[in-house]
Amino acid sequence: MSDLITERLLLHPMTVEEARRVVTRTPAPGDRWAPGYPSDGDVKAATDFLNHCAVTGNPQPFGGYEIRRRADGQVIGGLGFHGPPCPDRSVTIGYGLVPGARGQGYATEALRELLRLARQHGIARVKGDADLDNIASQRVMAAAGMRLTGEDERVRYYEIVWPAALSVGGDTLPA
Numbered sequence: 001m002s003d004l005i006t007e008r009l010l011l012h013p014m015t016v017e018e019a020r021r022v023v024t025r026t027p028a029p030g031d032r033w034a035p036g037y038p039s040d041g042d043v044k045a046a047t048d049f050l051n052h053c054a055v056t057g058n059p060q061p062f063g064g065y066e067i068r069r070r071a072d073g074q075v076i077g078g079l080g081f082h083g084p085p086c087p088d089r090s091v092t093i094g095y096g097l098v099p100g101a102r103g104q105g106y107a108t109e110a111l112r113e114l115l116r117l118a119r120q121h122g123i124a125r126v127k128g129d130a131d132l133d134n135i136a137s138q139r140v141m142a143a144a145g146m147r148l149t150g151e152d153e154r155v156r157y158y159e160i161v162w163p164a165a166l167s168v169g170g171d172t173l174p175a
Helices: 016-024 040-056 108-118 137-142
Strands: 008-011 064-067 075-081 092-096 125-131 147-151 154-160 167-168 170-174
Touching: 008 108, 016 040, 040 064, 040 075, 040 092, 040 108, 064 108, 075 108, 075 125, 092 108, 125 137, 137 154
Parallel strands: 092 125
Antiparallel strands: 008 064, 064 075, 075 092, 125 154, 147 154, 167 170
C-alpha cells in the first residue's frame, strides 16, 4: 500500500518491521523520529498491529500509519484503525502526536485523510473516543466531521456515518 499524502503530511502505512522497531523503541538508521516518538500509545498500537498480522495477516489499509511531516520527514505520531471492518462496515480509529507537534492542526489533517480512506473503502461508520479531559482530541474529531454520540464517566464517544451505498471509482458499494 502506498503512502497517503495531505498538504503537510505523509501518512505511511506501517510495515511489520517498522512496527517491531516501534515496539522495541529502536529506530533503524535513517528513521527520523521526532522527540517523544514512539509514545506508549504508539507502542500499544504497534503491538496490536503485530498481533493482528500474526493471526490473520496484514489488515492494510485498515492498519496503523506513521504521521510524517512532509517538510522534514520526521515521524510526529501515529494513527490508524483498531482492526479490520466489522460486519456492519464500522471501524474504530485512534491517533496521537508527540507534544512538540500538537496544536498545529496536524491531527485534524491526518484524521480527515483517514476518514476519506475509510469512506473510499466502503466503510459506513467510523467511531472514536477521547477521555473527558482530553479537550484537544475532542476538538480534532469534531473538526474532522465526527459528531459527539455519548459519554460515560470516563470517555466521550464520537462517530461519523455515511449513506448506505457509496460510489467508489464508478461502482456503487451495497449496504
